[in-house]
Amino acid sequence: MLAFIIRRVGQSILVLLVVGLVAFSMFNFVGDPIDNMLGQERTAEDIARLREQLGLDRNFFVQYFRFLQEAIQGNFGVSYRQGRPVTQILLERAPATLELAAVSGILAIVFGIALGVFTAIRRNGLLANLIMSGSLIGVSLPTFLIGILLIYVFSVELGWLPSFGRGEVVTIGGWKTGFLTESGLKALILPSITLGLYQMTLIMRLVRSEMLEVLRQDYIRFARARGLKDRAVNFHHALKNTMVPVITVIGLQLGAIIAFAIITETVFQWPGVGLLFINAIQFVDIPVMAAYLMLISVMFVGINLLVDILYFFIDPRLRADRSGGH
Amino acid sequence: MTDTPIAPPPKSRLRLALESDVFYTFRRSPVAVISALVVLVLVLSALLAPLIAPTNPFDPASLNLMNGFTPPLEPNAFTGDEFLLGTDDQGRDVFSTILYGMRISLFVGVAAVTFAMILGITLGLISGYVGGWLETIIMRTADVQLTFPSILVAMLIFGVAKGVTPVEYRDQMAIWVLILAIGLSDWVQFARVVRGATLVEKNKEYVQAARLIGRTPGAIMLRHILPNVLSPVLVIATISLALAIIAEATLSFLGVGAPPTQPSLGTLIRIGQGFLFSGEWWILFFPACTLLALALSVNLLGDWLRDALNPRLR
Numbered sequence: 001m002l003a004f005i006i007r008r009v010g011q012s013i014l015v016l017l018v019v020g021l022v023a024f025s026m027f028n029f030v031g032d033p034i035d036n037m038l039g040q041e042r043t044a045e046d047i048a049r050l051r052e053q054l055g056l057d058r059n060f061f062v063q064y065f066r067f068l069q070e071a072i073q074g075n076f077g078v079s080y081r082q083g084r085p086v087t088q089i090l091l092e093r094a095p096a097t098l099e100l101a102a103v104s105g106i107l108a109i110v111f112g113i114a115l116g117v118f119t120a121i122r123r124n125g126l127l128a129n130l131i132m133s134g135s136l137i138g139v140s141l142p143t144f145l146i147g148i149l150l151i152y153v154f155s156v157e158l159g160w161l162p163s164f165g166r167g168e169v170v171t172i173g174g175w176k177t178g179f180l181t182e183s184g185l186k187a188l189i190l191p192s193i194t195l196g197l198y199q200m201t202l203i204m205r206l207v208r209s210e211m212l213e214v215l216r217q218d219y220i221r222f223a224r225a226r227g228l229k230d231r232a233v234n235f236h237h238a239l240k241n242t243m244v245p246v247i248t249v250i251g252l253q254l255g256a257i258i259a260f261a262i263i264t265e266t267v268f269q270w271p272g273v274g275l276l277f278i279n280a281i282q283f284v285d286i287p288v289m290a291a292y293l294m295l296i297s298v299m300f301v302g303i304n305l306l307v308d309i310l311y312f313f314i315d316p317r318l319r320a321d322r323s324g325g326h
Numbered sequence: 327m328t329d330t331p332i333a334p335p336p337k338s339r340l341r342l343a344l345e346s347d348v349f350y351t352f353r354r355s356p357v358a359v360i361s362a363l364v365v366l367v368l369v370l371s372a373l374l375a376p377l378i379a380p381t382n383p384f385d386p387a388s389l390n391l392m393n394g395f396t397p398p399l400e401p402n403a404f405t406g407d408e409f410l411l412g413t414d415d416q417g418r419d420v421f422s423t424i425l426y427g428m429r430i431s432l433f434v435g436v437a438a439v440t441f442a443m444i445l446g447i448t449l450g451l452i453s454g455y456v457g458g459w460l461e462t463i464i465m466r467t468a469d470v471q472l473t474f475p476s477i478l479v480a481m482l483i484f485g486v487a488k489g490v491t492p493v494e495y496r497d498q499m500a501i502w503v504l505i506l507a508i509g510l511s512d513w514v515q516f517a518r519v520v521r522g523a524t525l526v527e528k529n530k531e532y533v534q535a536a537r538l539i540g541r542t543p544g545a546i547m548l549r550h551i552l553p554n555v556l557s558p559v560l561v562i563a564t565i566s567l568a569l570a571i572i573a574e575a576t577l578s579f580l581g582v583g584a585p586p587t588q589p590s591l592g593t594l595i596r597i598g599q600g601f602l603f604s605g606e607w608w609i610l611f612f613p614a615c616t617l618l619a620l621a622l623s624v625n626l627l628g629d630w631l632r633d634a635l636n637p638r639l640r
Contacts, residue, residue: 015470026486140622142572144579145614148599156603163603259478266580267599281485281582289485300473 008308012301017068019297023290024067027077028060076291081283086291090273095175096166097265097272101257103188104196108257109250112200113239116207120215121234132208135201143260147194147267154190162187164269195264199253206249210242217241244314251307255300351634358630361623368620372428379422384587398608412608414597420608423594424616430590431620434504435571441509442570443563446516451547453517454524465521468514476511477573483507484582497585504583508573515562523555557635564628568621575617591617 070076076086119128138146155163167183169176178184214220215238223233262274269275273292280288352358371378398412398420411420453461471479484507491499527533528551536546577583578592579599586593591613598610 015473018470026489137622140568140625141618142576142621144576144595145618148595148602148610148614152602152607256475259475262478262481263576263580277481278580278582281481281488284485284489286489289482293482296478297474304473 004312005309008305012305015301016297019293020068020071021064023071023293024064026286026290026293027067028063071294076294077287079280079285079288081280081285081288086287089276089288090291090295092176093271093273093276095177096270097258097261097274099178100188100191100195100264100270100272101254101261103192104199105254105257107192108196108199108203108253111196112203113207113246115200116204117211117234117239119204120208120211123212131204135204138197138201139205143194143198143263144267146197147190147264150190150194151267161190163190166271191264191268191270194267195257195261198260199257202253203246203250207242207246210245211238214238214241244311247310247314248307251303251310255296255303258299259296348634352630355630357626361626361630364619364623365627368428368616368623369432371425372432375422375425375429379419379425381419381422383418383423383426397606411612412606414606414609415601420612423589424591424613427589427591427594427613428616428620430501430584430588431571431574431592431617434501434508434574434584434590435567437505438508438512438570438574439563439566441505442512442566443516443559445509446513447520447552447559449513450517450520451524451551454521455528455543455547455551461521464517468517471511472514476569477576479511480507480573480577481580481582483510484577488582497587500583500585501588504574504577507577508570511573512566512570515566516559519558519562520555523558524551527551527554561628561632561635564624564631568625568628571617571624572621575621591620 074087078084079086079089082089115131119131122128151163154161162183165187166178167185167187168181169178169184170180171177178188220233220237223237228237258274261270261272262277264270265272265274266278273295276288277292279285280292352362376382396413411424413419414423449464453464484503487503487506488496488500491503524547533546533550536550541550574583574590575592575595578590579596581596584590584593586597589597594613595610595617598606598613601607601609
């Protein structure tokens with residue numbers, strides 16, 4: 001097991017190094033950093049001096065190594081557009097995205113599993129069928145249209161909920177939270193539904209199909225024969241055995257939620273990292289793009305690694321297989 | 327010579343197609359027939375846009391600013407002109423902009439999927455047939471890319487490519503950059519499926535026979551293996567097309583796709599969103615419905631095709 005974990009950590013580091021290379025190449029090949037830093041009135045000496053100062057005259061690998069050194073310390077340079085350190089901007093914006101992602105993630109998991117179990121148990125019920133057909137539309141509806149639809153119904157027509165922004169925020173130790181004010185909570189409702197809906201339908205359909213598979217097994221029939229209550233069979237025996245694939249998908253979807261937050265944040269003008277990234281693309285703000293890329297890859301790779309390691313603790317069969325086979 | 331049995335006349339290709347299993351399941355599935363009809367109507371009206379559209383939305387001479395914000399099927403308060411689906415802020419007929427927008431959406435979608443398909447098939451065939459370090463590099467790259475959602479990959483490629491193109495060409499190049507970005511974000515699926523199928527096919531007798539008679543690896547891959555791995559590719563291509571159309575719309579909606587001078591359905595929705603609050607719902611509503619109909623029917627068609635071509639499900 002230890003060997004497996006070490007191998008997976010090694011692979012993860014390799015992936016991060018490759019992504020780092022991509023981010024570094026963005027700096028190198030998209031525009032000339034000298035152009036971005038020096039004004040119109042520059043001389044050849046100025047350029048040469050700055051090149052030397054920045055280490056741009058060194059070879060590619062030395063530069064890449066220095067980039068990695070700086071990146072590990074969280075230094076991605078200065079945003080071309082805002083003129084401030086990228087790390088500072090990202091940290092300011094991160095709470096908004098993390099809060100939105102957390103709420104949508106919880107919504108997606110809770111409702112996804114509940115509806116999945118429900119539609120599996122009442123397989124031929126009218127309500128279950130209705131939910132299943134509804135989920136098909138939910139999967140093919142683009143996220144931004146769901147957001148616009150919600151804005152139209154709840155903000156424009158009914159006027160119940162705000163259509164953009166975070167509402168009032170309270171700052172606690174540098175973390176701006178919207179959880180503590182009424183307007184902050186209200187502003188959270190529509191974006192988190194928009195962001196979580198797709199993930200919810202995904203989890204729901206997966207839980208349903210896994211449940212249907214498990215409910216056919218002999219041990220379920222045996223548990224029923226023993227006279228156990230439906231509730232005990234459904235939740236204790238069946239749901240527990242569907243959890244391995246479900247946790248994989250949930251883990252991977254957590255990363256996807258952060259990435260898809262880009263779309264939701266744009267629709268609702270939510271002041272998070274995603275909106276920052278979209279603006280960076282529009283204005284070709286390379287340092288911000290590179291930093292966002294690195295940030296999100298660390299997150300994705302970390303989650304992947306965690307999910308793989310979690311398997312060992314959830315599924316005893318896997319442990320037995322590995323130690324026997326290898 | 328006279329007693330040779332009379333062979334039945336050879337069937338035409340059309341007859342063969344009409345009598346095939348696939349066409350039979352197609353006729354039996356109302357969802358597939360309806361989706362195919364919707365796709366056909368939308369594609370035809372996009373292709374024939376210059377003939378169908380009442381006005382050319384990109385010709386400034388045909389526009390009258392006084393016609394701005396005309397509701398659907400109501401005469402304009404100033405000019406008395408009537409428009410089927412209303413007009414936008416600049417007096418452009420919404421119906422015409424949808425027709426022209428759909429051309430761009432479809433063009434980007436089809437071109438991006440074609441690009442992804444060619445790239446994916448090539449890399450998949452090479453890594454499956456040749457193997458070795460080439461396979462390791464290609465499939466590792468695919469694994470890394472698969473870790474990230476494709477829309478994110480497309481955004482990054484779009485951003486970098488935009489940075490590389492000179493400022494004065496950015497709007498002109500935007501459509502091509504978009505195709506490149508969506509295509510590059512989507513090749514992995516094709517490569518994986520083709521590689522898997524190639525690994526199975528390359529050990530079969532017909533491939534060994536081809537090798538024995540001295541055909542080159544390139545010819546074996548293209549002429550012998552490729553035709554036998556095409557049916558899963560076709561299914562992925564259809565589903566990818568729906569995803570590519572949605573990806574294009576999403577990127578354009580976010581403002582990192584088709585420019586306002588060449589609006590796709592996504593760009594039209596982006597423009598329409600601004601007028602939602604002031605009550606001009608039709609500028610957003612009709613392009614959104616068109617996008618939905620297009621994406622949904624292509625998607626359903628892909629689902630049907632997957633079931634029809636999968637022998638295990640029959």
